[in-house]
Amino acid sequence: MKKEIRLLSILFITLFFASCGEDGTIGLIEYGDLSGKVVEKEGYLPLENVKIVLSPTNNTVFTDAEGIFLFEGIETQEYSVKGVKDGYLDEYEGATVVVDGVINIVLEMEISTSLNKSPTKPELVSPIDGEIDLPNEVELTWESTDPDDDDLLYIIEIRNDFNNEITRITDLTEESYTLSDLKYGAKYFWSIEVNDGINTEVISSISSFAIINDPANRFFYVKNEGGNNVIYSSSFNEENGEVSNTVQLTNSSLNSWRPRRNNISNLVAFLRIEDNEAHLFTMKTNGDDVNKITSTIPLSGFSLNEMDFSWSPDGSKLLYASFNKLYAINKDGSGLHKVFETLDGSLISECDWSSDGTKVAIKTNDSNGYNGAILVIDLNGTILVNVVSGVQGALGGLNLSTSGDKLLFTRDVSNHQASNYRQLDTRLFIYNFTDYTFIDVSEDEKENGTNDLDPRFSPNEASVIFVNTSNDGISEKRITSTNLSGNIKRTVMFSDATMPDWE
Structure with missing residues (x-):
């Protein structure tokens, strides 16, 4: 009886290895390489020192000065590759590593503000467009909002009807400004530029007002x-x-x-x-x-x-x-x-x-x-x-x-x-x-x-x-x-x- 059992065991083992020989290397771990390049989406410039993270293994490398990264000898399977760098949006790309092969991918990263929206076009509140007989000290007020709650800076541009001078008042943070010592009898034209520091400035329409002719001084x-x-x-x-x-x-x-x-x-x-x-x-x-x-x-x-x-x-x-x-x-x-x-x-x-x-x-x-x-x-x-x-x-x-x-x-x-x-x-x-x-x-x-x-x-x-x-x-x-x-x-x-x- 013991002899029969021993013969059956030998037969089972023989059959098992025979079946493995028919299918190659089933059950053994295989490896390949994954390389890539990280560039800025706008302009396609290489990005250095980008942190590259593989998922699910969480292996990590950093790009060189040319934006190149390389994972050598990693297990053949499907990966998610994530690029991380301050000032940029995280970028993801899928990749499948094959046996003894080198897979190349490109990550195009966007600046983190690329999805930032511009502030609204400034609305000129006062004085009312075309208002006349104002004193020679006038408070300008306007309104503008920012969808991303960015800090806004304003520029006032002022022209007049008596010379070619253009006055620009910059770096304003409040939505009001008082003009003093304006010329009596003159007409002024003004507009507002608003900038969130990220997007192109937004310019208002042009409004006008006129100063009273007579100072009424005695x-x-x-x-x-x-x-x-x-x-x-x-x-x-x-x-x-x-x-x-x-x-x-x-x-x-x-x-x-x-x-x-x-x-x-x-x-x-x-x-x-x-x-x-x-x-x-x-x-x-x-x-x-x-x-x-x-x-x-x-x-x-x-x-x-x-x-x-x-x-x-x-x-x-x-x-x-x-x-x-x-x-x-x-x-x-x-x-x-x-x-x-x-x-x-x-x-x-x-x-x-x-x-x-x-x-x-x-x-x-x-x-x-x-x-x-x-x-x-x-x-x-x-x-x-x-x-x-x-x-x-x-x-x-x-x-x-x-x-x-x-x-x-x-x-x-x-x-x-x-x-x-x-x-x-x-x-x-x-x-x-x-x-x-x-x-x-x-x-x-x-x-x-x-x-x-x-x-x-x-x-x-x-x-x-x-x-x-x-x-x-x-x-x-x-x-x-x-x-x-x-x-x-x-x-x-x-x-x-x-x-x-x-x-």
Whole structure:
């Protein structure tokens, strides 16, 4: 029996190995190689140091500088090959390794932001497209969203209708921005670019808005900048003493001074040097539409800084002096004619036309600015009143009251006379044509060692605006106001400023 069992076992083993011989190497592990290259999907550039992971074995290698990787002697079967690299989306590829063969695959990896979506087109919220009569400070607001919640940066691009300048305001993170010191009467065009740092910027449509034409400032004055006189306008709050809405009206590269506004024509006349001559110009209250009025006969006299001119009451004409002659000219430059001429050759430096249009106050002086006189004449050149004459020292600052019964002027009561026209104690005076009296407006409040210059009545004539400065001739000049009755008080309105006008 044991012998039979042993024979059967031998037979079974023999048959088993015989069957294995018929099928090859069944039951033995076979091997092959897997190689590949990893590239960037856009541009097909090789990617170095990509982590390559085989599944299901989790074997891992890294690509070389050419993006090549190799798994040698791995078991023949189906694999999933995964490429992993920071900044890129994981990439998968299937591969079947065969016996003693080399399988090559290519992994094309996309940058991780390739699926990122652009922000929405910015919507311009305010000001409304086409809005007009805005102040010269405007807040721009807009809206844009990002589907991927990326941080957004904005750029504002601004153009205008008065020059070719393009302004770009960059790196904004908020959806609002305030534009200041915009030009009165100008139209602006603006758009927004938004960028998420990943996609191409998205640009909004273009919107426009217009600034109000008139700044509505009542005060005009001059500042010296870089050796040139520059005209400004401002508003002033008498309750809190705050200056606001300051507008530069003339170019800093041009010498412009002595602004005089006429409310009826709504124009500002002023003096400007052109071709080494002083001429009359006019402009709008926002500084636009500058027109030269005089041409053949410029303003000439003792000192151009001391010279003044006057509007006619209806704003149709201007009155100015050239040496010893007084001329009238239409505001369009036509109709030039002589109004008055001094008989003794005295120079005419200043004039002021009465509000009823019947008379003119003039100041005359010699070539050094002295031996002055203040006269009132009619339009036929007849002298009506000799207000001041035969005095030493400087005179100036003529301004007739609206009613015409008072004349505001300045006089240096020190009687000092010098070649440099230095004044030591110049005060404000009001002459009353009714009772022929003089009032010293500066008597109570003017500090010793200072001068009060270039006075003008306020529109309601309850106060006076003027320039106060040290008599050293080099210190700061301050435009100041003082009331004419009650508790007299001086208020400094504008610093480093001269030649005020208040209409």
